[in-house]
Amino acid sequence: MPVIVTAAQLRSVLGVSSSLYNDSALNEYIDAAEDAIGDFLTQHSVAIVAHEAKDNVITVYTDRPHQFYVGQVLNVTETHGHGYSGQKTVLTVLDDYSFTFTGGNQQNPVADVVKHVVIPNGKAVAQGQGLDYYAALPAVEKAVLALAVEIFQAILTQGGTAQALDYTPSPYRLGRTLLYKVTGMISKYLDERGMVG
Numbered sequence: 001m002p003v004i005v006t007a008a009q010l011r012s013v014l015g016v017s018s019s020l021y022n023d024s025a026l027n028e029y030i031d032a033a034e035d036a037i038g039d040f041l042t043q044h045s046v047a048i049v050a051h052e053a054k055d056n057v058i059t060v061y062t063d064r065p066h067q068f069y070v071g072q073v074l075n076v077t078e079t080h081g082h083g084y085s086g087q088k089t090v091l092t093v094l095d096d097y098s099f100t101f102t103g104g105n106q107q108n109p110v111a112d113v114v115k116h117v118v119i120p121n122g123k124a125v126a127q128g129q130g131l132d133y134y135a136a137l138p139a140v141e142k143a144v145l146a147l148a149v150e151i152f153q154a155i156l157t158q159g160g161t162a163q164a165l166d167y168t169p170s171p172y173r174l175g176r177t178l179l180y181k182v183t184g185m186i187s188k189y190l191d192e193r194g195m196v197g
Helices: 007-014 023-038 138-156 180-189
Strands: 045-054 057-062 073-077 086-089 092-095 098-102 113-126 161-163 169-172
Touching: 007 023, 007 138, 023 138, 057 113, 086 098, 138 180
Parallel strands: none
Antiparallel strands: 045 057, 045 113, 057 098, 073 086, 073 113, 092 098, 161 169
16 A cells, blocks of 8 residues: 555546556556665664564564564565565564564464565555655655656556657566666655665
């Protein structure tokens, strides 16, 4: 579900009608853009690299120190069918790289699962300190909107290429430089932990 840009905003920029592209169709483009840009922004979040479940308590292992505390509410996503994505409260902090939360309820407990790697990684974000923190910042909103437009047009254009005014095609629109087009707008919000060199 989009947090920063609405389907109405994207529809207005694209100049398409709601009968042609409904909100759910446009939300997919916005979600992809927010997900791509969100990885570059400073957030109180960590990747879930492994997890296990025993007696309805899930133990999560992270890729870097998580800095979560007991009682903190997290949004856990992308745990790949194990049934515990959603809002969770930290039950115990085992160390800097692992913590626990309750899996389900008494009527519907989570099945025991041995420790295993999660590929692709899941994600745990402190409530109120994820993408929603950036919702009111115009620079981030415009960057997400620009990226959503690029994704929309790349999927609908023949061959996924852009065409210049002189009719020469440029490389694939969703190439590796796509995010660099908007990095300048979000530069002061970039997460230095994601930068190398």
